[in-house]
Amino acid sequence: MQLTVWTYEAPPHVGAMRVAAAMTGVHLVLHAPQGDSYADLVFTMIERRSARPPVSYTSFQARDLGADTGALFQDSCRAVVERFQPQTLLVATTCTAELLQDDPGGLAATLGLTIPVITLDLSSYQRKETWGAHETFERLVRTLAGPGVLGPGAERPPRAAGERPGCNLLGPTALGFRHRDDVREVTRLLDRLGIAVHQVAPLGATPADIAALGRADFNVVMYPEIAAGAARWLERSYRQPATKTVPIGVGATRAFIHEVAGLAGVDPAPGLALLDEGDQPWAAPLRQPWYARSVDSTYLTGKKVFVFGDATHAVAAARVAAHELGFTVVGLGSYTREFGREVRAAAKDFGVEALITDDYLEVEAAVAAATPDLVLGTQMERHIAKRLGLPCAVISAPVHVQDFPARSAPLMGVEGANVLFDTLVHPLMMGLEEHLLDMFREDFEFRPDAAPSHLGTAATPAVATPDPAGAAPGPDRPAPIQPAPSAPPAAATSAGAATLITWATEAERELAKIPFFVRGKARRNTERFAKERGVATITVETLYDAKAHFSR
């Protein structure tokens, strides 16, 4: 048994739903008790989908358990086929029905349906959402593209004369982090290189599109967490090579252009031209490198960033932060255990130990211990950062309704690099603003609870004013001094031990003179320093001792 408060990943059948909901002409029948239909709202509310996901539930109840739940499942399949007329039926059980051992595949096989029926074995008590999506996509590809596989020793038929080289984009699903916008951006980039996109899958694909995947020259694996297995099978079965680079950030986009140009046998120059800053870099399509070099960005230098998310996004965001924006990566981790090796390798490059966990309390403790200036993470880290009074940007699923912006906001390609600059920099205080505030901090308009001017008052508690002097701990703020009953020791704020630390009045007054946007950090560091040394009352001396200690 595992104690879970908040989860990074849903159960595996939600991963199957993400694939089904991405496609058209597919319907998923879930053998599931009443109540499991809650998962529909994740799609209709968070992604604002205007149609229900193509998913039906058997909705069995206690009274059905004594009767024939298998027959109920068969009735549901028949009703779904009649009503929705899908071209392919997916069948699976959720956790409860897995215990009933009704064998949905066997039951569906006896229905005599004329459409392909794909049985998903989702292992609800071992696996999770991402694995479920990966498994579902691979099953779909193997089943639907299976009839066309090349025989042993057979070569791919050559392209027709004059036909552009083509690829498939694999991995985007429903509820993916910016998948919709990434597809558009990558398609644009490939088009610039003269490479056609044959199929995007599963997002927007029909079963016929999946069956036709073998037609392309190669596959672009946009999200390895979802498409790695399918791409491996396609490589074996259709001799289609697959890309290894995920084009997030300028460096990765450049590498990606070279990689796909090589696979397609085309000149990379038209793609690389998109990265050319020219003699007017402020007006170039790719603005991120110039923005990072511009003097206002000087203040970003060495800012400490903690990164957590799915493997692909976490690793990519860490590289962009370190190599393209000049941050210092002080933490890197992922909840996707399946890609632990890749994350560990990347973490090594930054000289940090990778955190591979799906326990958000562990992540919270790690963030608190790393004392970063910025957290890049998921919705979970957004809440962790809020509690710790740290700025945060969301760069990975799991996502919230606000992570589906109305505008296009890709992470991949040229525009993705621009978007990442904004995403990583906006939660922080602007450079000149920081200096001005420091200089004029006694000015009456720079009151302690003032927010950065560009963020507005609404953002105040979450972002730049971690600890207005004298403010009472609120629901979103940790109570840093006493171990408040509502704060778990595991949360690893300074409230960990049962020691009471108090601030002398003069020390409190001195603390108030520190610019408010670093005051919260100063308070935390000082309390940590005091706790480590068993200092019960923080004096002005303690404050400056701590400052000296932490500035080493």
Add this chain to the structure above:
Amino acid sequence: MMSDAAAPMPSADGLGCGEPTVLRERGQREVFCGLASIVWLHRKIQDAFFLIVGSRTCAHLMQAAAGVMIFAEPRFATAVIEERDLAGRGDMDAALDGIVGRLIARRPDIRLLFLVGSCPSEVIKYDLDRAAARLGQAHGPGVRILTWSGSGLETTFSQGEDRCLASMVPAAPAIGADAAPQLLVVGALAEVVEDQFGRLFDALGVGPVAFLPPRRAEALPAIGPATRFLLAHPWLGETAQALQARGAARLAAPFPLGAEGTTAWLKAAATAWGVPEDRFEAVTAAGRARATEALARHRERLAGKRLFLFPDSQIEVPLARMLARELGLVPVEVGTPYLHRDHLAPELALLPETRLSEGQDVERQLDRCRQARPDLVVCGLGLANPLEAEGLTTKWSIELLFTPIQGYDQAADLAELFARPLIRRAALAQ
């Protein structure tokens, strides 16, 4: 699916006049399981912790149902059953004991721990009562351990609250048979509503008054033959039974939605306490006047609008009664997951003629809804955006559970929940 049970059942089976015709259906249900009740229960009982013994699905449901209301440190969690637990029972007891031990150590403020059963724990027949007895020995008397099931196999949404409150009844202290009558208001209400009702009962001379659930688990109200109880919600069937088993007597009444419902609900207690008619009039006059005046504004906009309610929490019948009689809406279909005929009898007597449906086959119900083209649809979050995309105007039913809507001074707030989607649609159409 289950088409034999899906046919309309006219009242040929001897339901007399006044008994409504009920369309009973079975098929896919688009409802929450009882675990979703924890979302409001854990805010209500401030020293209680809810530990679901379940699966990753349960944990994800709680996260999805709680939605944006992610509290920094919620007082609920899930002990997720894993493959190795299914292999051998001994491990599971030890694992649960370890989890509970850590939870209690981390949260010294917790006085009551609910072990909450789920679909998987029920299917594997994990004995939560035995676990509770064992853990009670280890952590009592400082922490009391109670159990209830919020599984979708047995409960729909608000029925989780029913199971939870029913589990607290045997734990409540006793009051003697010769004690003076005491009023117990049953069902989680917002504090502001509790306080308003408290003041009204006080002014009426009805009392002493206690509330179940209490704000703190340590303050469980005493129960006995002197207890007269009023249900604040229609979904409390098992709790009522448990109270009756301890000698308490239910005061039958409509539910306190709208001016009419609130008056009738208060009246049931006033009658039991023998409050003179003029005193009742005097005490309730101001509230009734305020509610009537505040509702008048909304009535202009809402009167004549056709209303379709999908089943959700069982609040649908009292809600439709209030919306029809006080705001002039016309209910086209009133769906409810379960129709408690006894507790709803006073409501059904007031509800205008309409189609009542119990249970659900969501596809057929959507067909009926599309065909009826109502002006306003009350439905769950899974259906709301898709129906809006089809041009229908919707109101999320879950808000009815999270917003204070009972009593005189919330009547207009309740009306506004229904007016707002129409106002918005009109505003965006310009």
